[in-house]
Structure formats: structure tokens, C-alpha cells
Amino acid sequence: MTLPLRIVVNGSPVFYEGAPGRRLSDVLRHDLGLTGTKTGCDAGDCGACTVLLDGQQVCACLVPMGQLANRGVVTVEGLGAHGALSRLQKAFHKHGAAQCGACTPGMLMAAVELLAQRTAPTRTEVEDAIGGVLCRCTGYVKIIDAVLDAVSIDVAISAGPAVGTAVGASVLKVDGLAKITGVEKFGADGIPADALWLRVVRSPHHRATFTLGDMTAFTMARGLVRILTAADVPANAFSIFPELRDQPVLANGEVRYRGDAVLALVGSRAVLEDIADDELPIAWTPLPPLLGFAAADARLVHADRPGNLLVEGRVVRGDATVAAAYTAEVSIETTFVEHAYIEPEAGWARREGDRLVIHVSTQSPFLDRDETAHVLGLPPDQVVIAPTACGGGFGGKLDLSVQPLVGLEAWLLDRPVACVYSRPESMMASTKRHPAAITTRMGCDADGILLSCRVEARFDTGAYASWGPTVANRVPIHAPGPYRVPNVATHAVALHSNGPPAGAFRGFGVPQAALAHEAAMDQLARRLGIDRLEFRYRNALRSGDSTPTGQVLEHSVGLRACIDAMRPHWKRLLADCAIINAQETHLRRGAGIACMWYGIGNTSISNPSTMRIALRRDGRVVLLNGAVDIGQGSNTVLAQIAADALGVTLDHIDVVMGQTDLAADAGKTSASRQTFVSGKATELAALALRQKILRLVNADDTAHIHFEDDSVVIDDGTLRHRLDLGRLDADALDHVLVGEGRFDPLSGPLDEHGQGQPYATYAFGAQIAVVEVDVELGTTRVVKIVAAHDVGKAINPQQVMGQIHGGVAQGIGMALMEAYVPGRTENLHDYLIPTAGDVPDIECLLIEDAEPLGPSGAKGVGEPGLIATAPAILGAIEHAVGIRPDVLPVLPHRLYALLRG
Amino acid sequence: MGDYVRPAGLDEALEHLARRPYAVVAGATDLYPAHVGRSLQGHLLDISGILTLRGIVRHDDHWRIGATTTWSDLIAADLPPLFDGLKQAAREIGGRQIQNAGTLGGNICNASPAADGVPPLLALDAEVELASVDGMVRLPLAAFVNRSRSTARKRGQLLTGILVPQPALPCRSAFAKLGARRYLVISIASVAAMIEIDCGLVSRARVAVGACSPVPCRLPELEAALRGAVLDKRLGDCVTESHLAALAPIDDIRADASYRRAAVTVMVRRILNQLGPA
Numbered sequence A: 001m002t003l004p005l006r007i008v009v010n011g012s013p014v015f016y017e018g019a020p021g022r023r024l025s026d027v028l029r030h031d032l033g034l035t036g037t038k039t040g041c042d043a044g045d046c047g048a049c050t051v052l053l054d055g056q057q058v059c060a061c062l063v064p065m066g067q068l069a070n071r072g073v074v075t076v077e078g079l080g081a082h083g084a085l086s087r088l089q090k091a092f093h094k095h096g097a098a099q100c101g102a103c104t105p106g107m108l109m110a111a112v113e114l115l116a117q118r119t120a121p122t123r124t125e126v127e128d129a130i131g132g133v134l135c136r137c138t139g140y141v142k143i144i145d146a147v148l149d150a151v152s153i154d155v156a157i158s159a160g161p162a163v164g165t166a167v168g169a170s171v172l173k174v175d176g177l178a179k180i181t182g183v184e185k186f187g188a189d190g191i192p193a194d195a196l197w198l199r200v201v202r203s204p205h206h207r208a209t210f211t212l213g214d215m216t217a218f219t220m221a222r223g224l225v226r227i228l229t230a231a232d233v234p235a236n237a238f239s240i241f242p243e244l245r246d247q248p249v250l251a252n253g254e255v256r257y258r259g260d261a262v263l264a265l266v267g268s269r270a271v272l273e274d275i276a277d278d279e280l281p282i283a284w285t286p287l288p289p290l291l292g293f294a295a296a297d298a299r300l301v302h303a304d305r306p307g308n309l310l311v312e313g314r315v316v317r318g319d320a321t322v323a324a325a326y327t328a329e330v331s332i333e334t335t336f337v338e339h340a341y342i343e344p345e346a347g348w349a350r351r352e353g354d355r356l357v358i359h360v361s362t363q364s365p366f367l368d369r370d371e372t373a374h375v376l377g378l379p380p381d382q383v384v385i386a387p388t389a390c391g392g393g394f395g396g397k398l399d400l401s402v403q404p405l406v407g408l409e410a411w412l413l414d415r416p417v418a419c420v421y422s423r424p425e426s427m428m429a430s431t432k433r434h435p436a437a438i439t440t441r442m443g444c445d446a447d448g449i450l451l452s453c454r455v456e457a458r459f460d461t462g463a464y465a466s467w468g469p470t471v472a473n474r475v476p477i478h479a480p481g482p483y484r485v486p487n488v489a490t491h492a493v494a495l496h497s498n499g500p501p502a503g504a505f506r507g508f509g510v511p512q513a514a515l516a517h518e519a520a521m522d523q524l525a526r527r528l529g530i531d532r533l534e535f536r537y538r539n540a541l542r543s544g545d546s547t548p549t550g551q552v553l554e555h556s557v558g559l560r561a562c563i564d565a566m567r568p569h570w571k572r573l574l575a576d577c578a579i580i581n582a583q584e585t586h587l588r589r590g591a592g593i594a595c596m597w598y599g600i601g602n603t604s605i606s607n608p609s610t611m612r613i614a615l616r617r618d619g620r621v622v623l624l625n626g627a628v629d630i631g632q633g634s635n636t637v638l639a640q641i642a643a644d645a646l647g648v649t650l651d652h653i654d655v656v657m658g659q660t661d662l663a664a665d666a667g668k669t670s671a672s673r674q675t676f677v678s679g680k681a682t683e684l685a686a687l688a689l690r691q692k693i694l695r696l697v698n699a700d701d702t703a704h705i706h707f708e709d710d711s712v713v714i715d716d717g718t719l720r721h722r723l724d725l726g727r728l729d730a731d732a733l734d735h736v737l738v739g740e741g742r743f744d745p746l747s748g749p750l751d752e753h754g755q756g757q758p759y760a761t762y763a764f765g766a767q768i769a770v771v772e773v774d775v776e777l778g779t780t781r782v783v784k785i786v787a788a789h790d791v792g793k794a795i796n797p798q799q800v801m802g803q804i805h806g807g808v809a810q811g812i813g814m815a816l817m818e819a820y821v822p823g824r825t826e827n828l829h830d831y832l833i834p835t836a837g838d839v840p841d842i843e844c845l846l847i848e849d850a851e852p853l854g855p856s857g858a859k860g861v862g863e864p865g866l867i868a869t870a871p872a873i874l875g876a877i878e879h880a881v882g883i884r885p886d887v888l889p890v891l892p893h894r895l896y897a898l899l900r901g
Numbered sequence B: 001m002g003d004y005v006r007p008a009g010l011d012e013a014l015e016h017l018a019r020r021p022y023a024v025v026a027g028a029t030d031l032y033p034a035h036v037g038r039s040l041q042g043h044l045l046d047i048s049g050i051l052t053l054r055g056i057v058r059h060d061d062h063w064r065i066g067a068t069t070t071w072s073d074l075i076a077a078d079l080p081p082l083f084d085g086l087k088q089a090a091r092e093i094g095g096r097q098i099q100n101a102g103t104l105g106g107n108i109c110n111a112s113p114a115a116d117g118v119p120p121l122l123a124l125d126a127e128v129e130l131a132s133v134d135g136m137v138r139l140p141l142a143a144f145v146n147r148s149r150s151t152a153r154k155r156g157q158l159l160t161g162i163l164v165p166q167p168a169l170p171c172r173s174a175f176a177k178l179g180a181r182r183y184l185v186i187s188i189a190s191v192a193a194m195i196e197i198d199c200g201l202v203s204r205a206r207v208a209v210g211a212c213s214p215v216p217c218r219l220p221e222l223e224a225a226l227r228g229a230v231l232d233k234r235l236g237d238c239v240t241e242s243h244l245a246a247l248a249p250i251d252d253i254r255a256d257a258s259y260r261r262a263a264v265t266v267m268v269r270r271i272l273n274q275l276g277p278a
């Protein structure tokens, strides 16, 4: 072949002279700077890298450069003419089809191929067209809507809402344009050209000891810059909780799970690519691992944690052994579940004088800063975390990943250092949802009023603490479900194993617990002969009730409203099932219902968020936002809150996200807390700024504020004041006035019986799932979900629905297909997540039972969307075939075995 | 760095192959996933530029499918019902991106037990055509894909085409695949069938199964049982697990062996029932 190759990329010729065996995706991103094309797997499995090649969609990670002579490639950067959005892009924007945006370029390109072939595609054709692109955030609902809408001649994007009406409006995402044009910079997208690269070598064994050979010789022989070992790490332990720091940055002679970090190789990308892990001089002595639950095992994962017990939690109220007319007992078992965000962990660090700046995809910049500073032995204010856009987190980017290693090496070498995990590495190394073994017993009286609930829950917390304590604390509180239960005894333990560290994953153990309490509720309803919905309604918590921790719920308990909203759907769907089942084919239809509740924010500990809003000298308002938007939309929601509180239009507000030296600590993007906690802090900050503005001109509280060029006009009905911003003093960032707000919802520790107020408020919800089971094959297809959620106030209904859609999709995955098995499913073709063809029609019913503490009454919705889905699906399977699976996921062969007895 | 050649003509390609043990690159959809994080390594012979290897041509008594014909080419081609099953398989391969790039020849040569293209081609009694500087040879597909992840391809040989005999009688074919999700899924099992019809009776049947043995294979006992059967919507009712003697399913993360047997029985029954009615 003759080099250079001439390729036409987005209409312009490009000449390529490198290796013909390189991937097109690699060249687009690294040689041509077209980082709009994402890579999530390098194996054709995720479709994030989808581009058009001579008009056909292909995975750019599977195209060798050698095949491209004189061919035309179109990437997301080539969509739309002369900077204008294409109709498809407009439709994506309008429908909120991009959440984190990591899948968006691939989705767009896949849809472009379809729209070039079909002027009016059907829904099935759209699903077929995008079936090869995975999305972990949206449940595909809005994406499919957007593609279907893109055929209309003029996709109308509405103008922003008028002053004072941003809250409650489905405004467009403030960062939406960046995501649909491909200019958004994720963790791997802004790496400087002169950066060195770092790759972590990880343990191939679940448990082993090892000794290192001559690393210096290897470094020299292979042209590496350095190999970091445990000896190079100043303080070689980190965790979420400072008192539990048990995870080494680089293992020191002993590994505790397959994926434990052992070495960090530093060098050029090309040099790193040429080295296979098993070439390194590491002498392994594998040891028999401890996998699964084995509390009494003599093999301790950590010598100082007897019984492999990390932590336990309990709630005791009344006498849970009271006699009951009807009792139910159920046990369920779940497995490790992988977050499978489309963007693998990535970031880079640069030393800037005596500061270390780390650009990284994260959910928790302030925790990253503190833990990285600890590892490096630096004061926290010398470390700056500058969060990049985050291509999905779901809890998996709450733990440190690349931060300490790129930070350490950049600090030592005074050169930028970057690290991007491969998909197998991301899956091996990162935390997982806890496998659970839960037994729940519930009792009720002859009238179907719940009397008691006992729960014994074991969680496999894997090799290191991570967020394990949070699960063991949260589960006992939530394990009886969102019901009035006077007598409760719940207990949860988190036990170590040589599995991957189990950490935070959308719901912190509550989704697992819900599988058990909802199975018990169905069992009781059946024994009583009461409709499953009505039985739940009868026992649902309402305002004025006490929870099992003795907390009195004063406000915002919208569960009964959720169930009421579902009732007509439930009746109709049950009737549909009966009609279909009367045909007696191999397909059986069933409907299931499940309820959930979820305490918003961290459990039993202080939960503060501080927000700042600045008025710049040029008249722009800047939201200095320490809360990271991981796709769920907090940048937009917080801007909506700020706009209304300040009395300006949304387009007047710029959002600066997460950088730890600019923004104040808003806590982690976890526990569904950002709308509630940071939203309130934002409202307070905006009001504080407004007060400052009013005070400067002595206007009264009811005055209107609006902006004219570089002045602010304050009109209190009688007087019009003009505040000339140029005349005010500004700080280094050109801020003339700054308002600050802090909110820390009241929550406190529980006593030894688990009594107290662990959360300030709770989200409630209920979902119906309809499934079709093929009784001859054991396969299950979800055909419909109805989801009713009490969100307090839907600040942005479109985004709330987006969260529910995404949660439902993850719930479907958890119920039917997802199982992470170390060493077996470390890629996205053996580990399956739902595709566009696996998520049914989802009907969202938004209930707004205002929470007085929250901004405009809002609570949270990030995690709730997922919790009820799997139990509803299991209930639907039971309704369809008369047997309820108790081991997840319900793979076809498992259900088949149950059906055959 | 290895050598990378991308000839435009077959002869040139065969000369390269005669000189060096090049790894053949077609759509690269099987090759790259085996090298996550790395480029393709070694000496590579890219056959995607050889136009004569791509496309489907009808000859007097057979059809020839070029080795680099993609799944999308196949879906778009105007073909008789004989190929319905193969087309159904093409639509079930990966997602659109994989169908646009992946080739039939690559699917065969990769020799995965779960290759979805192989059962329908076995049901069509396909042969493969292998070329080298020494000339052309033909082999029945079942003799070519002889062990898991290995073929009878000799050094210097290139798979150039797939030959499908044109049956004298009218025929029908079908394919079905079972996986734990809708798209992008490795088959738990796949089944393909072709029947030739004579006066409302099955004069010949071929049934093949994937992902239930080291390489996809046919079910001779069942094929024998179907001969002479009446063509109606109960054609598949005769299928029992005893017809699956040729299979040797295994337990893996996707399913266990006993399930695979049971599921294949059902799947074969269903596609035959679907082929039965007029």
C-alpha cells in the first residue's frame, strides 16, 4: 500500500502516514483532534465510536486505517452545515436525548444513516438502526423519540422560559449543545499533546502474593519513563471514609482481588501499547481466594477485620416477633452488577507551580481532592480537581480511579500525565453493586394491616471498604419498605471477600432490599386474597406516620398519591393480561407492582452543600457550582433554581462546574441529593446575591431586577435604580458581588437500636411492570412500565422523566441480564446491559407532594427510578407463570429450570 | 512493525500469502476485539480491496457469495426464499455497524461455535472455495470449519467464496437465534433449517444448530425424520431431544447445557412449524 493515504474526513482531505493497522477511532481522536467520536470499549460492543464510512455506520474502533484510502468519513463534528445544528441534533436537544452525552455522537451517527435511507422510519426501524449503540443513561426513550421527530420539516426548539418561570419548565439542558455537537470534553478528550501516559498493571488473580523483579532493567529495555510501585506512593492507602483507608494505590506484595493495582507504567502511548501485562517481571504466588459469602471463613481479607466483617447496621422497633394472622418469608440473592457507564475512567494531571491540577471524570471532586492530597502528602489546597464532563457515573465514579497515580507522577515529573482505562480495566478495577443475600419475614393481621418485619441481609462488600458502610447503614432503615410497620427488626452486614470492591451504585443496597420486601408483600397479598395494589395502598406510609427509625414524616409522603395514579393503569393492564393469557399460547403475560422509598442524602451524617453565585462586572451571572453534573442534569436544574430566585432569565446565567478552587464544596453527586441539598443551597445563594444587589440601592424586597448591558436595573415599583457594575470593585475573577448559600438538611446519627432521623426527607414511588414470558424457552420480555414517583416538585419534568427512564432501564438489566463475574464478564459482550430493543414503553406519572425544605418543594429522583423496577418485574413474572424467581438475574436458563421444577 | 498489504487483485493476494504467513483482514470485526487497547499486530493481508471477492452471483446450478460480502450486502441483495434464513441471520448479527463491516468469510474463518452465519450456510449445504497459487479447491463447509476456532484452511490459502447449490425443487428456509437481549448478543443457541418441497411433502430437510457444539453442526437424525413429512403448521411437532444427538452443549455464563438442549428442541420445532404452512 502506498502511504500517505488520502482520506476525506467531514468533507476535507486528510493525509495519513502512520501504521495501517491503527484504529480509525484512535487516529480521529489522537491525530486529528476529533474527540467528538468517543471510545468506550475498543471492541465494537458499545457503539460510542460510531461514524459514517461512505455513508454507512461503522464502529471506528474496528476500522483499520489501511482500509481508508480515498474513502469518506463523517464524524459528529461533520453534522450540520456551517455550524448550524442538523435537524437530528435539534431534535436530540429538544427531547433531552443526551444525558451524560457519552453515547450521543454514536447515536447521532447511527441515526443519520437511517434517516438517509428512510424518510419516515418506524419505531422498530429506529431501534434496529441504533441497536448497536449502548446508552446507560436514558433508557433510549428520548433518543428514539428524537429520531422519530427529526423527520419533521422544522424541529421547533422553544425559547427559554420567561423570568420567574424556569422552575417547573422542561427547559433545554444548559450543556446540551456541547453534548450534541461533540465539543463537550470528557475525561479523555482534553489531554495535552505533550502528556506522558500511564497504564496500571493489575492483578490477574483474586488473591495472591507477589514479588517484583528488576523494574529498572525493564524500564530501560522497553523505553519506559518509569514504573511506579508501592514504594513510590507517599501514603499508600485511600478510601471514602478516612478511618477506613484500606485500599492501596499500588498493592504492596499482596493483592486482594482480580483488578487490584500493582504497578503503574509511565511512558509514551506507543511504548505502553507495546507492552503486555504478562511481560512484566512479577512473580505471583496465587492463593485460594475467598469468593462469595463466607463470613466464618478462616481466610481473612484484612487481618484487622475479624469474621471479614466490615460493618453492620440494625434497626429495632417494637417486637418484631409478635404473632400475626398471616406471615410471609422470602429470600433473595443478587450478584455483582457493573455500572457500565459508557465513558471509562479517564483524566490527566499537570503541576502548576506548587499546585497540582487534576482534570478527571468524577462524581466527587472534593473527596478526590482530599484523598489525593492525603496519598501525595500534600495539603488539600495544593490539589485542585477540575472535573471534566462525566460520561456517566451511577456511583462508580465516587471512588478514586486515576487521580492519585496521574497526580503523583505529574507532581514528580512536572509534566502532564494522562491515564485512560480500557473497558476491561474499568470493569475489573471499579466498584460494583453489592451482591446480597436477604431474608425478609413480614406479618400482618387478618385485615391486611402490617404488623411486623424482620430482615437479615448479607452484602458481599468485596476486597475493600469503599462505600460498603453506607450500604450496611442504609439497608436496615429501608428494608421494611415504604409501609407502616410498627414492629421491626432489621440487620445488615457487609462482609469482605476477594471479589471486586462493592461500592456505591444507584440505590446503595436499597434496590436489593426492595426485591425482598416486595416479594413478601406479594406473598401476603396472595395469602389474604387482596389485590396487590390495594394491599400496598392499605399499608402505605402517609404524612404523620413514623418510620421504623421512629422518625415522624411531617410532609411530602406521596406514596398513596402514586398508587392512586397507578390504579387505572393497573386495572387495565391486569385485564389485558387476562385477555392475552386466555389464548393459551407459549407466551404468558403478567403484571407486577412494587413500591419504594429512598432517604435523600447521606445516611445519618451531615450533608452540607455550599453554593456561590457571582455577578460579574460585565453583567453576567455565574453559578459557581461545586456539584458535578454526571448527566442527570444538575447544571440545568441548579441554573433554573438560581434564575427564578434571582429574578433573571436562564440564559443570563453561566455555570462553572465543580472546580475545587473556584466553587465551594457541594458534596458528592450521590444519594440523589443534588437537587434537594445543592438546589436549596443554590436558591439561598441566589437570594443572598439578590439581597446584596437590592441593598446597594436600598430597594425593598419585592423589587424587580433586570439586566441591561453592563448595568443592573432595580425597579421597586416606585423607583428605578441603575447599578453601574463598572463602578463596583471586582475580585480577580471579575466578580463584583457574590452570594453564598449553604444548606445542610437536618439528619443525625441513629442510636444503638437504629432510632433517630437518618434523612431529612424521602422520595416515594411505585411502578408497574408488564412482562411476557415464553414458557417454553424461559425468556422474559418487558412490554410496559408505568412509573409513578413523588418527586416533591419536578423542577424540570423532562429531566425527571429522563432519570426515571434511565433508572428503569438499569432495573431491567439488573432483573434480567446483568451479572459481573470476575475473570468471565470483563467486557460489554459477556456483560450485557439493555439495548434499545430491551426497554419498553415507559409511562411516567409525576406526583408532586411538596417537601417544604427543598427548593420549590423538590426532593430527589436519581436513584428512586431504579429501585422499584426489578421487584415489579419479578412480581410480573410470578403473575405470568406462578413462580417467583429468587436469584437474579433471571437468565433464561434459570427461569426455565424453575418452570420445569 | 509488521507488513500491511492491501492488494487490489486476487493473484497478488495469493502471491503474498505464498510468501509469508499473513494474517488475513476482512471486516476486522473479529480481529480488533481480540486486541483491546492495541493496533493490529504482525503481517497483515487486507483483502477488503479485492472487488472480485465481494458480491453474490447466480450461476447455472449454484450461487456464489464472495468471501468479503458483508451482512448488509446480503440483506440488501435480491435473493429467492432459499436465502431467507441466511438473511434472517444477517439481520441478527451484532448491530448495524457490524453488519456493515463484518463479512461472511470472516464469520466462517473465525470459526466461533456461536457464529450465526454458519448454521444457515450448513442448512444450505454450502461449500467453501479456497484459492492459493496452486489453484482452487472446494470443501464442504462442515469439513472446513472442523474444530472450535480452527478451520481446514492450509497455509497459502484464502477463502474466496461460498458456494450454495441451487436445489431443483422449491424450497424455504428460516433462522432463529436465542440471546439474553435484543441486539448485540452472542447466541445462547441458534438454529437454521431449509426444506425442499415436492407435492406438498418435504423431500429434503437440513437443520443445523449453533452454539451447542464445538462447531455448528447439522442434525442428521432429525433431517431423516423429516423426509416425506407433510407440509403444514405442525411440521416441527415431531422434533424431540433425541434428534439432538449430534450436539454437545456446554455450561457457560450464558446458559447451561441442559437448557441449551431443551431450548434448541423448542426453537427447531418453531422454525419448522413456521416453514410448514403453504
Ligand SMILES: Cc1cc2nc3c(=O)[nH]c(=O)nc-3n(C[C@H](O)[C@H](O)[C@H](O)COP(=O)(O)OP(=O)(O)OC[C@H]3O[C@@H](n4cnc5c(N)ncnc54)[C@H](O)[C@@H]3O)c2cc1C
Residues within 6 Å of the ligand: A043, A044, A045, B023, B024, B025, B026, B027, B028, B029, B030, B031, B032, B033, B047, B067, B068, B092, B093, B094, B095, B098, B101, B102, B103, B104, B105, B106, B107, B108, B109, B110, B114, B115, B116, B117, B153, B157, B158, B159, B160, B184, B185, B186, B187
Ligand atoms: C459487537 C460485535 C457483535 C458481533 N455480533 C455477532 C453476532 O451476533 N453473530 C456472529 O456470528 N458474529 C458476531 N460478531 C463477530 C463478527 O462480526 C462476525 O464473525 C463477522 O462476520 C466477522 O467478519 P470480518 O470480516 O469482520 O472478520 P475479520 O475480523 O476480518 O476476520 C475474522 C477471522 O477470519 C480470518 N479471515 C477473514 N476473512 C478471511 C478469508 N477470506 N480467508 C481466510 N481467512 C479469513 C481472519 O484472519 C480472522 O482470523 C460480532 C462482532 C462484534 C464486534
Ligand code: FES
Residues within 6 Å of the ligand: A025, A038, A039, A040, A041, A042, A043, A044, A045, A046, A047, A048, A049, A050, A059, A060, A061, A062
Ligand atoms: S469503542 Fe468502538 S464500539 Fe465501543
Ligand code: FES
Residues within 6 Å of the ligand: A097, A098, A099, A100, A101, A102, A103, A104, A134, A135, A136, A137, A138, A342, A391, A392, A631
Ligand atoms: S446519555 Fe447515553 S450513555 Fe449517557
